[in-house]
Amino acid sequence: MTETTHMVHAWAAIFFVAAFAVLGEVMIASGMRQLGDLDDIRAARGLGGTILAVLGNVRFVIGALCMALNFFAMLAALSLANLSLAGPAIAALTYIGNAIAAKFFLRERVDKRRWLATACVAVGVFLLSR
Amino acid sequence: MKHTLRPSQYAILIAIMLTASVGDSLLARGMKEVGAVDLHHLGLLWHALFNPYVDAGIILLIGFFASYTTALSWADLTFVMPATAFGYVVIALMGRYWLHEQLTWSRWAGVALIVCAVGFVAGGPSRTEHPNLDQMDAGAGR
Numbered sequence: 708m709t710e711t712t713h714m715v716h717a718w719a720a721i722f723f724v725a726a727f728a729v730l731g732e733v734m735i736a737s738g739m740r741q742l743g744d745l746d747d748i749r750a751a752r753g754l755g756g757t758i759l760a761v762l763g764n765v766r767f768v769i770g771a772l773c774m775a776l777n778f779f780a781m782l783a784a785l786s787l788a789n790l791s792l793a794g795p796a797i798a799a800l801t802y803i804g805n806a807i808a809a810k811f812f813l814r815e816r817v818d819k820r821r822w823l824a825t826a827c828v829a830v831g832v833f834l835l836s837r
Numbered sequence: 838m839k840h841t842l843r844p845s846q847y848a849i850l851i852a853i854m855l856t857a858s859v860g861d862s863l864l865a866r867g868m869k870e871v872g873a874v875d876l877h878h879l880g881l882l883w884h885a886l887f888n889p890y891v892d893a894g895i896i897l898l899i900g901f902f903a904s905y906t907t908a909l910s911w912a913d914l915t916f917v918m919p920a921t922a923f924g925y926v927v928i929a930l931m932g933r934y935w936l937h938e939q940l941t942w943s944r945w946a947g948v949a950l951i952v953c954a955v956g957f958v959a960g961g962p963s964r965t966e967h968p969n970l971d972q973m974d975a976g977a978g979r
Contacts, residue, residue, distance in 0.1 A: 739910040745911075746907070805918055806915050810915075815915050820958065821961065
């Protein structure tokens with residue numbers, strides 16, 4: 708395998724891992740928004756009822772499955788790319804991907820302040836991981 | 838409408854930061870004791886379950902997931918993510934002052950950027966209101 712092909716495979720794996728993470732987090736966030744404040748549910752139904760409500764939410768379950776796939780995809784990505792590249796790249800892509808997905812799929816109001824915060828975290832995590 | 842957080846909700850955000858950072862550190866410490874796991878030594882993963890650091894790490898990460906899902910039930914994803922990224926700063930500072938690791942200028946710059954990010958989101962609302970969507974969702978979700 709040439710150096711270029713190897714890099715293409717490594718970056719494809721990194722994008723794949725980040726995509727699973729974004730999909731998982733957005734589905735979990737959507738499920739939690741659908742359920743409403745868990746503190747209120749716990750007050751009404753107790754801890755057991757709250758856990759059942761969360762585990763019975765389809766969006767949450769799909770999100771959790773995506774996070775599990777993300778974990779295994781991460782293991783595969785680490786066999787193609789070094790941790791020093793994969794770790795910060797996946798973290799930064801996930802932060803930015805989450806902000807874009809939250810704006811378009813969760814209809815969150817992502818104002819300048821939140822874009823700036825997301826960019827600061829993405830760059831900050833990248834610098835910390837070096 | 839500006840959403841402000843209750844003290845118990847700030848406590849959940851702090852729990853996310855601490856459980857994620859300390860949980861990861863405990864898992865890393867435990868897995869160093871267990872040794873490298875590869876396809877030919879998958880049995881080590883079973884062995885890892887008997888390591889107290891790994892057990893403590895798993896318990897904290899379960900606590901992290903519970904806190905994280907709770908926070909997402911009353912705050913936006915784009916609020917929770919940067920607010921809880923402060924955990925990275927906790928790990929860096931633990932490395933510097935507890936483990937006496939050297940922090941390079943780029944890592945200090947990373948710490949500063951994440952602190953700024955937390956400051957940006959902390960000053961804004963925690964939740965975007967969608968009265969119609971929320972009503973439809975609540976009907977479908979319960």
